[in-house]
Amino acid sequence: MTALTDLTLDVAAVRADFPILDREVHGKPLIYLDNAATSQTPSAVIESLSDYYRRYNANIHRGLHTLADEATAAYEGARTKIQAHLNATSAREIVMTRGTTEAINLVANSWGRANLAAGDEVIVSLMEHHSNIVPWQLLERTLGIVIRVIPVDERGVLDLEAYRGMLNERTRLVCVNHVSNALGTVNPVAEIIREAHAADARVLIDGAQAVPHQSVDVQSLDADFYVFSGHKVYGPLGIGALYAKASILESMPPWQGGGEMISRVSFDRGTEFAGIPHRFEAGTPAVAEAIGLGAALDWVNAIGIERLAAWEQWLLGHATERLERIDGLRIIGTAPEKASVASFVVDGAHAQDIGLLIDQLGVAIRTGHHCAQPVLAHFGLDATCRASFAVYNTPEEIDAFADALEHVLGMLR
Ligand code: PMP
DSSP states (O other), X not given: OOOOOSOOOOHHHHHHTOGGGGOEETTEEOEEOBTXXXXXXXXXXXXXXXXXXXIIOOOOSSOOSHHHHHHXXXXXXXXXXXXXXXXXXXXXXXXXESSHHHHHHHIIIIIIHHHOOTTOXXXXXXXXXXXXXXXXXXXXXXXXXXXXXXXXXXXSOBOHHHHHHHOOTTEEEEEEESBOTTTOBBOOHHHHHHHHHHTTOEEEEEOTTTTTTSOOOXXXXXXXXXXXXXXXXXXXXXXXXXXXXXXXXXHOOOSSOSTTSEEEOOSSSOOEEOOTTGGGOOSSOOHHHHHHHHHHHHHHXXXXXXXXXXXXXXXXXXXXXXXXXXXXXXXXOOOSSBOSEEEEEETTBOHHHHHHHHHTTTEEOEEEOTXXXXXXXXXXXXXXXXXXXXXXXXHHHHHHHHHHHHHHHHHHO
């Protein structure tokens, strides 16, 4: 085991914040290692949701009564917390969405339809989640844009030489994830953004797997669009955000019409849209969930994202060491910079069987294509097992997981 030095995380105290970690699965203590799919929820977030419905549930923005005022203030307060967390210059640059997927679809349908035409090029990487591929493929069908794909090497590292070679005067947008959910690779997004800007292209960063594991500063990155989901960063399901530079958001047309996104509606004098960010938030939003996401970011900040990241890096190192000792096991994704994900396959045992059997021992890992079929195909695979770590995981859990895996492999091989 690697020496544990200078990590002052009190993991027992962290775990005490998560009621679900006390439960058993098939009579065994739950070992939850599916955090890249969704993280568990601390009491502070659960209580913020409960408190909202118990004390001040109301529709926001239009109400003149006290509850509506309180709900509006808390919802807009959550927007400010997201702004601070990403170091955006203004809360006007934060659009609430259902999550990463909806945020990318918003950019594709609003910015994309206004700025892209047949023959324009959008660069994505081979290691994108389907949510950062399919919205662009839809525009390929409707607008005739051209999608170019940054290749990946055998470690799961982007080929930046190839990327540079792809940038040209037709390139309008570059879409890459900050951290790959299938491989764990941390991509050099600052460099990718710099190069795209030099070619006069905009950049969208999918931060779904980065925001939970490291600090993100959209100003120093100079990202044009940055998106993430609340449920992967200890927040509720159904809420996330799009960050976009104010100047870009100002220029974007609405993508959904309805209440909340207008300043006036008239059949005679035309309809006027609200300013940013509300122009992109048609209909009643997920108020409680937004407030819950704000509470989740507060919770993360109370621990400190650097401390959280250091703990997770240590867990990842320990897990990698343990897994590499297992005969016939191959780690998929061996980039020098990785975050919190150990994807692997084992000779003579299918991922699906491993997942089902290890669940019987109380261990939750994910098996399958992780919504990243193109990059798995690159490795000649249709599925991997993926253990992914959060700040409440412990080295003892990783040891128990590795023992359980060896036990399961003994049954399968
Ligand atoms: N991008 C990445 C890198 C992801 O890991 C995920 C979730 N697995 C998504 C996008 C999609 O997020 P959501 O389903 O919350 O919209």
